[in-house]
Amino acid sequence: EMLALLNIAGLLAGAMDDPGAADPYFRQAVEIGARAGLKSSYVYFNYGLNLSRLQRIDEALAALDEASSLAAKDGHQQGVRYRADSLRAEILIERGRLADARHLLETTLAAQKALPDAEGAVASLRRRSLLELREGRLDAALASARESLAETERGGFPEETLQSLAQVADVYAAQGRAAEAMDATAQRYGRQIDTLKRQNLDSLATLQADLQNAADERELQRLAFDNELKSLAIERARLLRNLAFAALAALAVLGSAFLAFQRRVNRRLRRLSMTDPLTGLTNRRIAARHLADFTHERDGRHVLLVVDADRFKTVNDSFGHVAGDQVLVELSRRLRACCRGEDLVARWGGEEFLIACRQSDHAHAQAFAERLRAAVAATPIVLTDGTKLSLTVSIGFAPIPFVPGSPERSWAQVVELADGALYVAKKAGRDAWAGVWGVGAGAAPIGASPADLVRAAAAGEVELSGSTTRVWHSASALREIERAEPAPAADLAHA
Numbered sequence: 094e095m096l097a098l099l100n101i102a103g104l105l106a107g108a109m110d111d112p113g114a115a116d117p118y119f120r121q122a123v124e125i126g127a128r129a130g131l132k133s134s135y136v137y138f139n140y141g142l143n144l145s146r147l148q149r150i151d152e153a154l155a156a157l158d159e160a161s162s163l164a165a166k167d168g169h170q171q172g173v174r175y176r177a178d179s180l181r182a183e184i185l186i187e188r189g190r191l192a193d194a195r196h197l198l199e200t201t202l203a204a205q206k207a208l209p210d211a212e213g214a215v216a217s218l219r220r221r222s223l224l225e226l227r228e229g230r231l232d233a234a235l236a237s238a239r240e241s242l243a244e245t246e247r248g249g250f251p252e253e254t255l256q257s258l259a260q261v262a263d264v265y266a267a268q269g270r271a272a273e274a275m276d277a278t279a280q281r282y283g284r285q286i287d288t289l290k291r292q293n294l295d296s297l298a299t300l301q302a303d304l305q306n307a308a309d310e311r312e313l314q315r316l317a318f319d320n321e322l323k324s325l326a327i328e329r330a331r332l333l334r335n336l337a338f339a340a341l342a343a344l345a346v347l348g349s350a351f352l353a354f355q356r357r358v359n360r361r362l363r364r365l366s367m368t369d370p371l372t373g374l375t376n377r378r379i380a381a382r383h384l385a386d387f388t389h390e391r392d393g394r395h396v397l398l399v400v401d402a403d404r405f406k407t408v409n410d411s412f413g414h415v416a417g418d419q420v421l422v423e424l425s426r427r428l429r430a431c432c433r434g435e436d437l438v439a440r441w442g443g444e445e446f447l448i449a450c451r452q453s454d455h456a457h458a459q460a461f462a463e464r465l466r467a468a469v470a471a472t473p474i475v476l477t478d479g480t481k482l483s484l485t486v487s488i489g490f491a492p493i494p495f496v497p498g499s500p501e502r503s504w505a506q507v508v509e510l511a512d513g514a515l516y517v518a519k520k521a522g523r524d525a526w527a528g529v530w531g532v533g534a535g536a537a538p539i540g541a542s543p544a545d546l547v548r549a550a551a552a553g554e555v556e557l558s559g560s561t562t563r564v565w566h567s568a569s570a571l572r573e574i575e576r577a578e579p580a581p582a583a584d585l586a587h588a
Contacts, residue, residue, distance in 0.1 A: 096122075097119045098119075098122040098125070099118070099119070099122045099136060099139065100115075100237070101115075101118045102115040102118035102119045102139070102143070103115070103139065104147065104218070105118065106119075106139075106142075106143050107161070107471050109197065112143045112146040113147065115304060116126050116144075116147065118141060119136075119139065119140040121385045121437045122136050122139065122140075123140055124294070126187050128178065128285055129193065129212060130291075132159075132163055132344050133163065134159075134161075134162075134163035134167070134170045134174070134308070134547070135160075135170075135173055136159045136163040137157070137159045137160035137163065137356040138155050138156070138157065138160040138173050138176055138177050138180075138336065139179065140156045140159060141153045141154070141156030141157040141180065142180060143156075145155055145180060145183070145184065150184060151178075153184070154181070154184070154533070157177040157180060157181060158509075159174075160173055160177045161174050161177045161178075162175070164177070167312075167487065171204075172205070172208055172210040172213055173209070175201045175204045175205050175210065175213055176200045176205075176210070176213045176216070178197055178214065179198065179201045179202075179205075179214075179217040179220060180193045181197060181215055182197040182198045182201065182217075182220055183220045183421055184222075184225070185197065186223055186224050186423045187253075189581055191224060191227060192249040194224055195224060198220060198224065200220050201217055202217045202218070203212060204223065205217055208331065211244060211247075211248045211250075212253060214244065214250065215241050215244045215245050215257065216241075216249060216253060216582040218237050218240050218241035218244065219238065219241040219253070219256055219257050219260050219544070220243060221236040221237045221415065221583050222234045222235070222237035222260050222264065223260065224419065226264055226267060227239055227502075228261065231264060231267055231268050233379075234264045234267075235261070235264045235268070236255060236346065238260045238263075239261065240263050241253075241260065242257040242260075242261055251284070251329075252309060254284060255281055255568070258277050258278075258280055258281035258284065259278075259281055262274045262277035262278045262281065265277060268307040269413050269415065269522075269579075271512055274414075274415065278370065279370070282370045282484065286547070295376070305310060312455070317564050317573055319520065350535055351383055360524050361421070362389070367379045369421050369440040370437075370484055371418060371421060371422065371440070372410055372421060372422055372425035372440050373425070373427070374425050374438050374439055374440045374446070375437065375438065375439040375440075376439065376440060376443055377439060377440070377442060377447075378450075379439070380439035380441070380447055380512045381504075382553045383437050383449070383499060384397070384437070384449060384493075384504035384508075385504060387449055387451070387493045387504060388493055388494070388502075388504045388507075391476050393451070393452050393492065394452075394453065394492045394494060394497065395449060395450060395451045395452065395453055395492065395493045396449070396455070396457070396458040396490055396491075396492055396493070396506050397447075397448070397454040397490060397491055397504070397508065397511050398410040398447070398448045398449070398460070398462060398465070398486075398489070398490040398494055398513075399445065399447055399448045399449075399489050399490070399508065399511045399515050400428060400445070400446040400447070400448065400465060400485060400486050400488050401442065401445045401446075401484075401487050401488075401515055401519070402420070402421075402424060402444035402484060402486055403442060403484070403485045403486060403519075403523040403524060404523070405417065405420070405443075405444040407419055408482065408484075410477070411442050412480065412482070416476050416480070416482075418477055419477065420474055420476075420482060420484060421440075421444060423440075423474045423579060424444075424446075424469060424474075424484065424486070425446065425468060427441065427468045427469055428446055428465060428468070428469075431461075431464050431465050431468050432448060432466070433452070435452075436448060436449065436450045437449040437450075447508070448465070449493070453492070453528045453529070455492075455556060455558065458490050458492070458528055458530070459528060459558050461524075462490055462526035462528065462560070463526065463560060464562060465486065465488060465526075466488060466524065466525070469483045469484055469485060469486045470483075470484070470486075483532070485523055485524035486524070487515055487517065487518040487519045487523050487524070487525055487526070488518060488525075488526035488527070489511045489512060489514030489515030489516070489517070489526070489528070489529075490511050490514060490526070490527075490528045490529075490530060491507050491511040491514060491528070491530070491531070492507070492530055493528050494507075494531075495507055495508050495510065495531040495539075496532075496533065497531070497532070502538075509541045510529055510539070510541050510546075511529075512541060513529065513540075513541035513542060513543065513546055514527040514528055514529045515527070516543060517546070517559070517564060517565060518559070518560070518564060521559070521563055521564040521565075521566075522563070525558065525561060525564055526558045526564075527557070527560070527564045528557070528559070528560045529546050529549075529555050529556075529557055530555060530556040530558070531555050532553070532554065532556055533553060533554050534553060538576075539554060541553065547565065547566075548554075550565075
């Protein structure tokens with residue numbers, strides 16, 4: 094039972110990255126081992142590791158001390174002792190005691206390589222990279238992170254692989270190498286999904302085996318009870334029966350825990366496959382599925398908005414891709430805050446976002462577009478280094494269905510029309526919105542170019558709207574507007 098609880102806790106803390114959910118299982122495993130006189134250095138170490146993830150540092154250190162004490166009494170458990178020392182070094186790093194952490198890591202890493210304990214050494218290499226990063230030794234930090242990652246690949250340690258990839262990404266980001274940082278993050282994201290899928294299958298197999306073992310155990314116990322009743326007193330047989338029922342009840346609890354874990358894995362897999370890893374918004378693939386539903390709904394009209402960050406290339410060129418990522422994360426947060434819970438908010442690509450709202454008319458669409466524009470422009474975005482960036486967005490929108498009572502246009506065509514309106518907002522000087530609202534069916538499909546939209550408005554097929562009177566010009570004037578040059582960095586940053 095103790096080992097089963099430990100396995101459940103390990104799955105929750107590792108594959109599910111949920112140390113809070115793992116905590117009660119670790120505590121039960123520790124308590125059962127203590128009552129049975131079977132204290133394990135391995136159990137105490139993993140309990141201490143989980144406590145450190147929960148930032149319960151004093152409790153974590155107490156558990157690590159117990160793990161080291163138990164390991165010292167058993168010559169075969171020295172690996173646990175050095176893993177505990179490695180984790181202590183990480184705690185020292187977090188507390189700013191870098192010199193003490195370096196001494197402890199050097200001793201620990203040498204011992205782990207001598208044992209050998211490949212998985213323990215991988216964690217120590219990653220922690221050495223963290224130490225070197227805190228010391229400002231970026232080249233050394235990258236070398237240690239890469240060595241840790243190479244060892245995880247060689248040894249096949251999936252959880253450590255994810256952590257090593259995260260450390261590699263952190264070092265690249267500190268060096269300003271945004272492309273490499275994003276690549277390492279993308280690899281980690283893909284590995285995480287693969288690990289969860291494998292864990293999903295493994296857990297099913299484990300649960301099936303547990304259930305089969307339970308059935309076999311019940312049959313053996315039934316036969317044992319029959320024999321016991323023939324040869325023992327009734328009271329003794331009743332006692333044995335009660336103990337057996339207690340064991341089966343414990344197995345049922347563990348089976349329920351595995352089923353709960355299975356559901357958590359499936360939920361997390363679905364969530365990871367549906368979201369953009371940087372912003373946490375719905376990704377383009379899933380957004381396209383939802384837009385297909387919008388197209389086929391017969392109940393009222395909906396509005397689709399395309400939102401694009403103005404001069405975003407200038408942000409990347411002037412302040413780096415890491416700053417660009419921070420801007421996108423904050424922009425997505427502001428857009429999400431303006432929306433209702435049932436609205437679709439997705440990262441459509443790069444610095445472009447897509448929002449779809451049910452049950453909307455032209456007046457609501459205009460008010461909503463203005464609220465989005467103002468939410469971004471009102472307050473500068475503050476980067477981690479304190480730099481303040483003034484950011485604006487341009488927005489284009491169109492309704493679904495485009496013509497009342499006629500869902501003949503696909504959602505992709507509506508996106509194209511909203512993109513046409515977005516282009517108009519950009520050409521009008523940015524920090525603006527433009528809308529095109531279908532009011533009647535023409536003889537031919539409406540094109541998405543500014544000239545086509547202006548002609549359709551003149552024919553009474555669409556209504557045009559904009560955040561200012563200058564947004565919509567004549568088709569000939571729009572054709573003459575040249576693409577504006579990006580603003581210099583000085584226009585974006587404020588003291």
